[in-house]
Amino acid sequence: MREHEVRRQVVSEMHLRRWPLLQLPVAVFQWVLEVGPGEREAERSVLSALCGSQSDEENPRHLSGALSGDVSFTWERQSEGSTLTVFCPGRAIEVLLAPGLDSSVGEAIDWAETMPGAIIRATSIWVGGDEAEVERALPAVDFNRSELVSCGLSGGVRIWSDFRIHPDGRGRLVVSAGEVDRSDLTRQLQQLQELGNYRNKALLGLPVAQEAWPRLDAAERELAALAKAVTSSAASDDDLLAQLSDLSLELSTIATSIDYRMNATAAYSRLVEERLAQLAPEPIRGFASLVDFTERRFLPAARTCAALTERERQLTRRARQISELLRARIETRIENQNAKLLRSMERSTTMQVRLQQIVEGLSVVAVSYYAIGLLGYAIKGASHHFDWVDPEVAIALLVLPVLGCVWFALHSLKKRVLGGD
Known part of the structure; x- marks a missing residue:
């Protein structure tokens, strides 16, 4: 037996790439990057320069290692980019506002920001102990109170965030762990980040949809004009077909x-809907919940993208239907022209047959005339030897039999040549 070349890759995809177990309090910094094909080599160079980031795979999809001090990181490659997460245990909430004051954290962030790629989402997270302790520390975080989202998760976990990009270029999220098991806390926090990451990646389609919508408006107007033109005979088929092809x-x-x-x-x-269902946020009085925020901000954008896709498909189907109608109209006109041509050919053939019949009648008369003339010479010659032969009477008696014989001979010849038709 031999091992399949993608067996290990397939098996590795089935395992959860969990974060390391969080030690409270902890600050977590995460970047979701869009990395182009030309930037992958530079990304590998940055990662391979770190101690402990080496891998047996030539092109790994997941790496983890230690940075300066007690700071560690995980990196994961996705189809559209990469996700880099830095863990800084034992830090106070103030690290969200001024990470540079902690040399280890500052060096880690400086290294992370050398990674190639365009930032899709960047988040600063601080996880504290019980809810009362975290609420006392919240004033240090510059949250917009009017847009603050706060809700509970299973096990007594609570989150706070305004989902805004702050002056440092990152969003901020504060979490109280409560009495939840640390492994459950790590899993919930990872799912919470995945929810936000997938939400931002999904919203990348909104600018594309907004840009394409006016183009579909113009295409729909042109399609309506073409549909109206197809029902009338004012425009030529060639012009309509050219316009429809362009559309x-x-x-x-x-x-x-x-x-x-x-x-x-x-x-x-x-994926956003699945993560939201897994987290099962519990609303807290006086605050918008994660479900409210998602339904109010995210779902309209996602539905706009879905509506754009459906509208484009409907317009394509309508254009195909109009094209079929136009082709049916062209085929009908061609069939009518062919029918007229066949009727004209039929009339021409009928006239030719009638003319041929007239010629046949004249031919019978002409042949009979010459035959009677030849017989007349013979009868006149015979009258010199036989007195009882009257040439004029004899020729008169031969007219009808000669006409009948000539007609019968020509008719038999025609029947033999045409095969009885």
């Missing part, structure tokens, strides 16, 4: 430019 090409171009992003948005939206 179909425009719809195909729009579909090509939005399909990948819209499909990705739909997939990420399903």
